[in-house]
Amino acid sequence: MVRFPEGFLWGTATASYQVEGAVNEDGRGASIWDTFSHTPGKVYRGDTGDSACDQYHRVEEDLDLMADVGLQAYRFSVAWPRIQPEGTGPANQRGLDYYRRLVDGLRRRNIEPMLTLYHWDLPQALEDGGGWTSRGTSERFAEYTRIVYEALGDSVGFWITLNEPWVSAWLGYGIGVHAPGHQDTSKALAATHHLLLGHGLALETMRSLGHTDNQLGITLNLAPVRPASEDAEDAEAARRVDGNANRLYLDPLFSGSYPDDMLEHYAPESDFSFVRDGDLDTISAPVDFLGVNYYMRHTVVDGQRASDLTTAMRFSDLDAATVLPPGVDTTAMGWPVEPDGLTELLLRLHGEYTQIPLYITENGRAVHDYVDPEGDVDDEERVAFLDAHFRAAHAAMEQGVDLGGYIVWSLLDNFEWAEGYSKRFGIVFVEYGNQRRIPKMSARWYREVIERNGLADEDPNA
Ligand code: FCB
Numbered sequence: 001m002v003r004f005p006e007g008f009l010w011g012t013a014t015a016s017y018q019v020e021g022a023v024n025e026d027g028r029g030a031s032i033w034d035t036f037s038h039t040p041g042k043v044y045r046g047d048t049g050d051s052a053c054d055q056y057h058r059v060e061e062d063l064d065l066m067a068d069v070g071l072q073a074y075r076f077s078v079a080w081p082r083i084q085p086e087g088t089g090p091a092n093q094r095g096l097d098y099y100r101r102l103v104d105g106l107r108r109r110n111i112e113p114m115l116t117l118y119h120w121d122l123p124q125a126l127e128d129g130g131g132w133t134s135r136g137t138s139e140r141f142a143e144y145t146r147i148v149y150e151a152l153g154d155s156v157g158f159w160i161t162l163n164e165p166w167v168s169a170w171l172g173y174g175i176g177v178h179a180p181g182h183q184d185t186s187k188a189l190a191a192t193h194h195l196l197l198g199h200g201l202a203l204e205t206m207r208s209l210g211h212t213d214n215q216l217g218i219t220l221n222l223a224p225v226r227p228a229s230e231d232a233e234d235a236e237a238a239r240r241v242d243g244n245a246n247r248l249y250l251d252p253l254f255s256g257s258y259p260d261d262m263l264e265h266y267a268p269e270s271d272f273s274f275v276r277d278g279d280l281d282t283i284s285a286p287v288d289f290l291g292v293n294y295y296m297r298h299t300v301v302d303g304q305r306a307s308d309l310t311t312a313m314r315f316s317d318l319d320a321a322t323v324l325p326p327g328v329d330t331t332a333m334g335w336p337v338e339p340d341g342l343t344e345l346l347l348r349l350h351g352e353y354t355q356i357p358l359y360i361t362e363n364g365r366a367v368h369d370y371v372d373p374e375g376d377v378d379d380e381e382r383v384a385f386l387d388a389h390f391r392a393a394h395a396a397m398e399q400g401v402d403l404g405g406y407i408v409w410s411l412l413d414n415f416e417w418a419e420g421y422s423k424r425f426g427i428v429f430v431e432y433g434n435q436r437r438i439p440k441m442s443a444r445w446y447r448e449v450i451e452r453n454g455l456a457d458e459d460p461n462a
Protein backbone atom coordinates (compact mmCIF):
# COMPACT_ATOMS: atom_id res chain seq x y z
CA MET A 1 0.00 0.00 0.00
CA VAL A 2 1.27 3.44 -0.97
CA ARG A 3 0.37 5.74 1.91
CA PHE A 4 0.26 9.52 1.94
CA PRO A 5 1.04 11.52 5.07
CA GLU A 6 -1.71 12.44 7.47
CA GLY A 7 -3.27 15.77 6.55
CA PHE A 8 -2.45 15.34 2.84
CA LEU A 9 -5.18 17.24 1.02
CA TRP A 10 -7.14 15.53 -1.75
CA GLY A 11 -9.39 17.61 -3.94
CA THR A 12 -10.65 18.61 -7.36
CA ALA A 13 -10.56 21.88 -9.27
CA THR A 14 -12.70 23.94 -11.63
CA ALA A 15 -12.58 27.53 -12.90
CA SER A 16 -15.30 30.18 -13.05
CA TYR A 17 -15.77 30.59 -16.81
CA GLN A 18 -15.51 26.85 -17.37
CA VAL A 19 -18.36 25.86 -15.03
CA GLU A 20 -20.49 28.75 -13.84
CA GLY A 21 -22.63 29.84 -16.79
CA ALA A 22 -25.06 32.64 -15.78
CA VAL A 23 -22.91 35.14 -17.62
CA ASN A 24 -25.49 37.90 -17.54
CA GLU A 25 -26.72 37.49 -14.01
CA ASP A 26 -26.49 39.53 -10.83
CA GLY A 27 -24.53 42.32 -12.42
CA ARG A 28 -21.66 40.32 -13.94
CA GLY A 29 -19.76 42.24 -16.61
CA ALA A 30 -18.26 40.81 -19.78
CA SER A 31 -14.90 39.06 -19.73
CA ILE A 32 -12.40 38.50 -22.51
CA TRP A 33 -13.64 34.92 -22.74
CA ASP A 34 -17.21 36.05 -23.44
CA THR A 35 -15.92 38.18 -26.28
CA PHE A 36 -13.55 35.55 -27.61
CA SER A 37 -15.95 32.61 -27.47
CA HIS A 38 -18.62 34.68 -29.23
CA THR A 39 -16.21 35.52 -32.03
CA PRO A 40 -16.79 33.08 -34.90
CA GLY A 41 -13.96 30.66 -35.52
CA LYS A 42 -12.23 31.03 -32.17
CA VAL A 43 -13.69 28.11 -30.20
CA TYR A 44 -14.42 24.63 -31.51
CA ARG A 45 -17.97 24.46 -32.90
CA GLY A 46 -18.67 27.96 -31.61
CA ASP A 47 -19.16 26.75 -28.04
CA THR A 48 -19.33 29.43 -25.34
CA GLY A 49 -19.40 29.47 -21.55
CA ASP A 50 -22.88 31.06 -21.51
CA SER A 51 -24.37 28.06 -19.73
CA ALA A 52 -21.34 25.82 -19.11
CA CYS A 53 -22.22 23.48 -16.21
CA ASP A 54 -24.62 26.03 -14.74
CA GLN A 55 -22.82 25.73 -11.42
CA TYR A 56 -23.98 29.24 -10.56
CA HIS A 57 -27.49 27.85 -10.12
CA ARG A 58 -26.58 24.31 -9.13
CA VAL A 59 -24.07 25.07 -6.45
CA GLU A 60 -25.89 23.09 -3.74
CA GLU A 61 -26.14 20.03 -5.95
CA ASP A 62 -22.46 20.26 -6.83
CA LEU A 63 -21.48 20.69 -3.19
CA ASP A 64 -23.38 17.51 -2.35
CA LEU A 65 -21.61 15.77 -5.19
CA MET A 66 -18.24 16.84 -3.76
CA ALA A 67 -19.25 15.52 -0.35
CA ASP A 68 -20.29 12.20 -1.94
CA VAL A 69 -16.83 11.85 -3.50
CA GLY A 70 -15.36 12.57 -0.06
CA LEU A 71 -13.36 15.56 -1.28
CA GLN A 72 -11.24 17.38 1.27
CA ALA A 73 -10.55 20.43 -0.90
CA TYR A 74 -12.22 22.25 -3.76
CA ARG A 75 -10.21 24.62 -5.91
CA PHE A 76 -12.38 27.17 -7.71
CA SER A 77 -11.81 30.61 -9.16
CA VAL A 78 -13.55 33.91 -8.68
CA ALA A 79 -14.78 35.65 -11.83
CA TRP A 80 -13.32 39.14 -11.63
CA PRO A 81 -16.20 40.59 -13.76
CA ARG A 82 -18.72 39.36 -11.18
CA ILE A 83 -16.91 41.40 -8.53
CA GLN A 84 -16.02 44.45 -10.64
CA PRO A 85 -18.05 44.35 -13.86
CA GLU A 86 -15.76 46.92 -15.50
CA GLY A 87 -12.61 45.83 -13.71
CA THR A 88 -12.45 48.90 -11.49
CA GLY A 89 -14.44 50.61 -8.80
CA PRO A 90 -16.64 49.37 -5.99
CA ALA A 91 -17.60 45.78 -5.37
CA ASN A 92 -20.72 44.26 -6.85
CA GLN A 93 -22.19 42.77 -3.69
CA ARG A 94 -24.28 40.15 -5.53
CA GLY A 95 -21.11 38.75 -7.06
CA LEU A 96 -19.47 38.48 -3.67
CA ASP A 97 -22.61 36.87 -2.24
CA TYR A 98 -22.33 33.99 -4.69
CA TYR A 99 -18.80 33.10 -3.58
CA ARG A 100 -19.81 33.52 0.08
CA ARG A 101 -22.52 30.91 -0.49
CA LEU A 102 -20.04 28.59 -2.18
CA VAL A 103 -17.43 29.00 0.56
CA ASP A 104 -19.94 28.54 3.38
CA GLY A 105 -21.32 25.45 1.64
CA LEU A 106 -17.81 24.00 1.44
CA ARG A 107 -17.07 24.77 5.07
CA ARG A 108 -20.34 23.15 6.18
CA ARG A 109 -19.22 19.98 4.42
CA ASN A 110 -15.70 20.16 5.78
CA ILE A 111 -14.22 20.81 2.37
CA GLU A 112 -11.28 23.20 2.31
CA PRO A 113 -11.83 26.06 -0.14
CA MET A 114 -8.84 26.86 -2.35
CA LEU A 115 -9.52 30.13 -4.12
CA THR A 116 -7.89 31.26 -7.36
CA LEU A 117 -8.22 35.00 -7.94
CA TYR A 118 -7.51 34.91 -11.66
CA HIS A 119 -8.25 31.99 -13.94
CA TRP A 120 -8.27 33.91 -17.21
CA ASP A 121 -11.59 35.79 -17.24
CA LEU A 122 -10.26 39.34 -17.37
CA PRO A 123 -12.96 42.04 -17.47
CA GLN A 124 -13.31 43.07 -21.11
CA ALA A 125 -13.16 46.75 -20.10
CA LEU A 126 -9.59 46.24 -18.89
CA GLU A 127 -8.61 44.48 -22.10
CA ASP A 128 -9.96 47.49 -23.98
CA GLY A 129 -7.35 49.52 -22.09
CA GLY A 130 -4.52 47.17 -23.07
CA GLY A 131 -5.21 44.17 -20.83
CA TRP A 132 -2.14 42.51 -19.40
CA THR A 133 0.15 44.43 -21.75
CA SER A 134 -0.65 47.44 -19.60
CA ARG A 135 0.85 48.03 -16.16
CA GLY A 136 -2.44 49.48 -14.98
CA THR A 137 -3.96 45.99 -15.10
CA SER A 138 -1.48 44.78 -12.46
CA GLU A 139 -2.61 47.62 -10.20
CA ARG A 140 -6.29 46.94 -10.89
CA PHE A 141 -5.67 43.29 -10.04
CA ALA A 142 -4.36 44.25 -6.61
CA GLU A 143 -7.44 46.42 -5.98
CA TYR A 144 -9.73 43.58 -6.98
CA THR A 145 -7.75 41.25 -4.72
CA ARG A 146 -8.33 43.60 -1.79
CA ILE A 147 -12.09 43.41 -2.29
CA VAL A 148 -12.15 39.62 -2.43
CA TYR A 149 -9.71 39.19 0.44
CA GLU A 150 -11.65 41.57 2.68
CA ALA A 151 -14.80 39.62 1.92
CA LEU A 152 -13.49 36.05 2.19
CA GLY A 153 -10.09 36.19 3.89
CA ASP A 154 -11.68 34.96 7.12
CA SER A 155 -13.07 31.76 5.57
CA VAL A 156 -10.67 30.70 2.84
CA GLY A 157 -7.32 29.25 3.89
CA PHE A 158 -5.65 28.84 0.48
CA TRP A 159 -5.23 31.74 -1.92
CA ILE A 160 -3.82 31.42 -5.41
CA THR A 161 -3.19 34.72 -7.15
CA LEU A 162 -2.87 33.54 -10.77
CA ASN A 163 -3.54 30.34 -12.62
CA GLU A 164 -0.87 29.58 -15.21
CA PRO A 165 0.45 33.00 -16.23
CA TRP A 166 2.32 31.27 -19.09
CA VAL A 167 -1.00 30.33 -20.69
CA SER A 168 -2.50 33.79 -20.17
CA ALA A 169 0.54 35.45 -21.71
CA TRP A 170 1.53 33.09 -24.52
CA LEU A 171 -1.76 31.54 -25.62
CA GLY A 172 -3.61 34.82 -25.04
CA TYR A 173 -1.15 37.43 -26.33
CA GLY A 174 1.57 35.51 -28.20
CA ILE A 175 -0.03 32.64 -30.11
CA GLY A 176 -3.59 33.88 -29.94
CA VAL A 177 -5.51 30.62 -29.53
CA HIS A 178 -6.95 31.88 -26.24
CA ALA A 179 -8.60 35.18 -25.30
CA PRO A 180 -7.90 37.95 -26.04
CA GLY A 181 -6.35 36.39 -29.15
CA HIS A 182 -3.32 38.57 -29.93
CA GLN A 183 -0.39 37.21 -31.92
CA ASP A 184 2.54 39.28 -30.85
CA THR A 185 5.62 38.08 -28.99
CA SER A 186 6.38 41.50 -27.53
CA LYS A 187 2.85 41.63 -26.10
CA ALA A 188 3.27 38.16 -24.59
CA LEU A 189 6.46 39.33 -22.86
CA ALA A 190 4.83 42.47 -21.50
CA ALA A 191 1.85 40.38 -20.37
CA THR A 192 4.20 37.96 -18.63
CA HIS A 193 5.73 40.76 -16.62
CA HIS A 194 2.47 42.47 -15.76
CA LEU A 195 0.89 39.20 -14.71
CA LEU A 196 3.83 38.48 -12.41
CA LEU A 197 3.76 42.05 -11.12
CA GLY A 198 0.01 41.66 -10.51
CA HIS A 199 0.78 38.54 -8.51
CA GLY A 200 3.36 40.42 -6.43
CA LEU A 201 1.06 43.38 -5.78
CA ALA A 202 -1.85 41.12 -4.90
CA LEU A 203 0.36 39.21 -2.48
CA GLU A 204 1.50 42.46 -0.85
CA THR A 205 -2.13 43.54 -0.51
CA MET A 206 -3.20 40.27 1.10
CA ARG A 207 -0.23 40.30 3.47
CA SER A 208 -1.24 43.79 4.62
CA LEU A 209 -4.76 42.67 5.51
CA GLY A 210 -3.98 40.15 8.27
CA HIS A 211 -5.32 36.58 8.37
CA THR A 212 -1.73 35.51 8.84
CA ASP A 213 -2.63 31.82 8.99
CA ASN A 214 -3.78 31.83 5.39
CA GLN A 215 -1.53 30.19 2.83
CA LEU A 216 -0.80 32.44 -0.15
CA GLY A 217 0.67 31.20 -3.40
CA ILE A 218 0.60 31.09 -7.18
CA THR A 219 -0.06 28.27 -9.64
CA LEU A 220 2.23 27.65 -12.61
CA ASN A 221 1.89 25.14 -15.41
CA LEU A 222 5.29 23.51 -15.61
CA ALA A 223 6.73 20.82 -17.81
CA PRO A 224 9.98 18.94 -17.61
CA VAL A 225 11.79 19.34 -20.90
CA ARG A 226 14.17 17.00 -22.66
CA PRO A 227 15.75 16.99 -26.08
CA ALA A 228 14.45 14.35 -28.50
CA SER A 229 17.99 13.31 -29.50
CA GLU A 230 21.62 13.73 -28.56
CA ASP A 231 22.09 16.39 -31.24
CA ALA A 232 23.38 19.73 -30.04
CA GLU A 233 20.60 21.53 -31.97
CA ASP A 234 17.91 19.66 -30.10
CA ALA A 235 19.63 20.31 -26.79
CA GLU A 236 19.67 24.03 -27.57
CA ALA A 237 16.02 23.97 -28.60
CA ALA A 238 15.15 22.18 -25.34
CA ARG A 239 16.98 24.89 -23.40
CA ARG A 240 14.91 27.55 -25.15
CA VAL A 241 11.64 25.74 -24.47
CA ASP A 242 12.60 25.26 -20.83
CA GLY A 243 13.48 28.95 -20.64
CA ASN A 244 10.12 30.00 -22.01
CA ALA A 245 7.87 27.45 -20.31
CA ASN A 246 9.50 27.18 -16.90
CA ARG A 247 12.37 29.54 -16.12
CA LEU A 248 10.68 32.70 -17.41
CA TYR A 249 8.26 32.29 -14.47
CA LEU A 250 10.22 30.38 -11.83
CA ASP A 251 13.30 32.61 -11.95
CA PRO A 252 11.58 35.95 -11.29
CA LEU A 253 9.41 34.37 -8.59
CA PHE A 254 12.15 32.52 -6.76
CA SER A 255 15.38 34.31 -7.73
CA GLY A 256 14.16 37.82 -8.52
CA SER A 257 15.50 37.93 -12.09
CA TYR A 258 14.57 37.01 -15.65
CA PRO A 259 16.82 34.35 -17.19
CA ASP A 260 19.69 35.88 -19.16
CA ASP A 261 19.32 33.51 -22.10
CA MET A 262 15.66 34.52 -22.47
CA LEU A 263 16.47 38.26 -22.32
CA GLU A 264 18.95 37.61 -25.08
CA HIS A 265 16.65 35.38 -27.12
CA TYR A 266 13.83 37.92 -27.06
CA ALA A 267 16.05 40.99 -27.53
CA PRO A 268 14.83 41.52 -31.13
CA GLU A 269 11.23 41.69 -29.88
CA SER A 270 11.57 43.43 -26.56
CA ASP A 271 14.03 45.39 -24.46
CA PHE A 272 12.03 44.50 -21.32
CA SER A 273 11.75 48.22 -20.55
CA PHE A 274 8.42 47.45 -18.88
CA VAL A 275 10.47 46.14 -15.91
CA ARG A 276 10.81 49.01 -13.47
CA ASP A 277 13.00 49.38 -10.40
CA GLY A 278 11.65 47.34 -7.54
CA ASP A 279 9.32 45.18 -9.67
CA LEU A 280 11.40 42.06 -9.27
CA ASP A 281 11.52 42.51 -5.48
CA THR A 282 7.74 42.71 -5.49
CA ILE A 283 7.47 39.63 -7.70
CA SER A 284 9.93 37.56 -5.66
CA ALA A 285 8.41 38.26 -2.23
CA PRO A 286 8.08 34.90 -0.47
CA VAL A 287 4.98 32.81 -1.07
CA ASP A 288 3.74 30.12 1.32
CA PHE A 289 3.32 27.45 -1.31
CA LEU A 290 3.71 26.86 -5.02
CA GLY A 291 0.84 25.35 -6.98
CA VAL A 292 1.98 23.04 -9.75
CA ASN A 293 -0.20 22.11 -12.71
CA TYR A 294 1.28 19.11 -14.45
CA TYR A 295 -0.06 17.66 -17.67
CA MET A 296 2.91 16.55 -19.77
CA ARG A 297 6.60 16.54 -20.50
CA HIS A 298 8.00 18.35 -23.56
CA THR A 299 10.26 16.28 -25.79
CA VAL A 300 11.86 18.88 -28.02
CA VAL A 301 13.37 19.03 -31.49
CA ASP A 302 14.99 21.98 -33.18
CA GLY A 303 12.67 23.89 -35.52
CA GLN A 304 14.67 22.98 -38.63
CA ARG A 305 14.25 19.26 -38.01
CA ALA A 306 10.62 19.62 -37.02
CA SER A 307 9.39 20.03 -40.58
CA ASP A 308 10.08 16.36 -41.38
CA LEU A 309 8.47 15.04 -38.21
CA THR A 310 5.00 14.72 -36.82
CA THR A 311 5.11 17.38 -34.17
CA ALA A 312 2.80 17.66 -31.20
CA MET A 313 3.22 21.37 -30.56
CA ARG A 314 5.15 24.15 -32.25
CA PHE A 315 6.90 26.99 -30.47
CA SER A 316 7.54 29.17 -33.50
CA ASP A 317 9.05 32.06 -31.53
CA LEU A 318 11.53 29.56 -30.11
CA ASP A 319 12.37 27.76 -33.34
CA ALA A 320 11.43 24.51 -31.63
CA ALA A 321 8.69 21.89 -31.56
CA THR A 322 7.69 18.94 -29.43
CA VAL A 323 7.34 15.35 -30.61
CA LEU A 324 5.67 12.34 -29.06
CA PRO A 325 8.21 9.87 -27.72
CA PRO A 326 7.77 6.51 -29.46
CA GLY A 327 5.29 4.19 -27.79
CA VAL A 328 3.88 6.79 -25.45
CA ASP A 329 0.13 6.77 -24.89
CA THR A 330 -1.74 10.02 -25.58
CA THR A 331 -4.90 11.55 -24.14
CA ALA A 332 -7.96 12.81 -26.00
CA MET A 333 -6.11 16.16 -26.15
CA GLY A 334 -3.22 14.42 -27.90
CA TRP A 335 -1.00 15.03 -24.88
CA PRO A 336 1.62 12.39 -24.02
CA VAL A 337 1.03 10.42 -20.83
CA GLU A 338 4.27 10.52 -18.84
CA PRO A 339 3.75 10.11 -15.11
CA ASP A 340 7.49 9.92 -14.37
CA GLY A 341 7.71 13.49 -15.67
CA LEU A 342 5.85 14.54 -12.54
CA THR A 343 8.49 12.99 -10.28
CA GLU A 344 11.19 14.67 -12.34
CA LEU A 345 9.46 18.05 -12.15
CA LEU A 346 8.86 17.95 -8.40
CA LEU A 347 12.45 16.92 -7.72
CA ARG A 348 13.74 19.75 -9.87
CA LEU A 349 11.58 22.35 -8.13
CA HIS A 350 12.72 21.09 -4.76
CA GLY A 351 16.37 20.85 -5.79
CA GLU A 352 16.74 24.05 -7.83
CA TYR A 353 14.10 26.48 -6.68
CA THR A 354 12.38 26.17 -3.34
CA GLN A 355 11.72 24.03 -0.29
CA ILE A 356 8.33 25.57 0.49
CA PRO A 357 5.38 23.18 0.28
CA LEU A 358 4.25 22.29 -3.20
CA TYR A 359 0.68 21.38 -4.11
CA ILE A 360 -0.44 19.73 -7.30
CA THR A 361 -3.21 22.19 -8.13
CA GLU A 362 -4.14 20.46 -11.40
CA ASN A 363 -3.52 17.11 -13.02
CA GLY A 364 -5.86 14.94 -15.03
CA ARG A 365 -6.60 13.83 -18.54
CA ALA A 366 -9.21 14.09 -21.24
CA VAL A 367 -10.92 10.84 -22.24
CA HIS A 368 -13.48 10.20 -24.99
CA ASP A 369 -16.05 9.42 -22.31
CA TYR A 370 -19.56 8.23 -23.02
CA VAL A 371 -22.51 6.94 -21.04
CA ASP A 372 -22.95 3.24 -21.73
CA PRO A 373 -26.34 1.51 -22.07
CA GLU A 374 -26.30 0.70 -18.34
CA GLY A 375 -25.93 4.39 -17.60
CA ASP A 376 -22.30 4.13 -16.46
CA VAL A 377 -19.18 5.96 -17.56
CA ASP A 378 -16.27 3.55 -17.28
CA ASP A 379 -13.27 5.82 -17.60
CA GLU A 380 -10.62 3.23 -16.94
CA GLU A 381 -8.01 5.33 -18.75
CA ARG A 382 -8.55 8.17 -16.29
CA VAL A 383 -8.27 5.83 -13.30
CA ALA A 384 -5.01 4.38 -14.65
CA PHE A 385 -3.70 7.89 -15.37
CA LEU A 386 -4.46 9.23 -11.91
CA ASP A 387 -3.18 6.10 -10.21
CA ALA A 388 0.15 6.37 -12.03
CA HIS A 389 0.48 10.10 -11.34
CA PHE A 390 -0.37 9.74 -7.64
CA ARG A 391 2.39 7.12 -7.44
CA ALA A 392 4.79 9.44 -9.26
CA ALA A 393 4.03 12.22 -6.77
CA HIS A 394 4.54 9.80 -3.93
CA ALA A 395 7.91 8.78 -5.33
CA ALA A 396 9.01 12.42 -5.25
CA MET A 397 7.83 12.74 -1.65
CA GLU A 398 9.92 9.72 -0.69
CA GLN A 399 12.89 11.61 -2.08
CA GLY A 400 12.27 14.61 0.14
CA VAL A 401 9.73 16.78 -1.72
CA ASP A 402 7.25 18.50 0.59
CA LEU A 403 3.95 17.93 -1.22
CA GLY A 404 0.88 19.10 0.68
CA GLY A 405 -1.95 17.91 -1.51
CA TYR A 406 -3.25 16.80 -4.86
CA ILE A 407 -6.04 18.55 -6.73
CA VAL A 408 -7.44 16.65 -9.70
CA TRP A 409 -8.59 18.49 -12.81
CA SER A 410 -11.56 18.37 -12.87
CA LEU A 411 -14.63 17.78 -10.75
CA LEU A 412 -16.90 18.14 -13.78
CA ASP A 413 -16.60 17.94 -17.53
CA ASN A 414 -16.62 21.59 -18.53
CA PHE A 415 -15.87 24.30 -21.10
CA GLU A 416 -12.35 23.38 -22.19
CA TRP A 417 -11.39 26.81 -23.58
CA ALA A 418 -10.59 26.68 -27.32
CA GLU A 419 -11.79 23.04 -27.41
CA GLY A 420 -15.24 23.97 -26.14
CA TYR A 421 -17.21 21.05 -24.70
CA SER A 422 -15.52 18.50 -26.93
CA LYS A 423 -12.91 17.50 -24.35
CA ARG A 424 -13.98 15.87 -21.10
CA PHE A 425 -11.70 16.08 -18.05
CA GLY A 426 -14.23 15.49 -15.24
CA ILE A 427 -14.48 12.65 -12.74
CA VAL A 428 -18.17 13.47 -13.06
CA PHE A 429 -19.81 13.35 -16.50
CA VAL A 430 -22.00 16.30 -17.47
CA GLU A 431 -24.86 15.75 -19.90
CA TYR A 432 -24.95 19.28 -21.24
CA GLY A 433 -28.48 19.06 -22.65
CA ASN A 434 -30.09 18.64 -19.25
CA GLN A 435 -27.16 19.32 -16.89
CA ARG A 436 -27.41 15.86 -15.38
CA ARG A 437 -24.29 14.88 -13.40
CA ILE A 438 -23.16 11.25 -13.65
CA PRO A 439 -20.21 10.29 -11.43
CA LYS A 440 -17.75 8.26 -13.49
CA MET A 441 -15.86 5.18 -12.40
CA SER A 442 -12.95 7.50 -11.53
CA ALA A 443 -15.11 9.35 -8.99
CA ARG A 444 -15.82 6.10 -7.14
CA TRP A 445 -12.19 5.10 -7.35
CA TYR A 446 -11.03 8.51 -6.10
CA ARG A 447 -13.37 8.25 -3.15
CA GLU A 448 -11.63 5.06 -2.08
CA VAL A 449 -8.19 6.59 -2.50
CA ILE A 450 -9.21 9.48 -0.26
CA GLU A 451 -10.77 7.16 2.31
CA ARG A 452 -7.59 5.08 2.56
CA ASN A 453 -5.32 8.07 2.03
CA GLY A 454 -3.36 5.82 -0.26
CA LEU A 455 -3.28 3.40 -3.14
CA ALA A 456 -3.67 -0.32 -3.08
CA ASP A 457 -0.57 -2.32 -4.00
CA GLU A 458 -2.08 -3.45 -7.25
CA ASP A 459 -1.10 -1.11 -10.06
CA PRO A 460 -3.88 -1.22 -12.67
CA ASN A 461 -1.23 -0.61 -15.34
CA ALA A 462 0.67 -3.71 -14.41
C1 FCB B 1 -5.15 23.97 -17.68
C2 FCB B 1 -6.17 24.99 -17.22
C3 FCB B 1 -7.50 24.39 -16.86
C4 FCB B 1 -7.90 23.27 -17.80
C5 FCB B 1 -6.78 22.28 -17.97
C6 FCB B 1 -7.11 21.11 -18.85
O1 FCB B 1 -4.19 24.60 -18.47
O2 FCB B 1 -5.68 25.68 -16.10
O3 FCB B 1 -8.44 25.42 -16.82
O4 FCB B 1 -8.35 23.78 -18.98
O5 FCB B 1 -5.64 22.93 -18.46
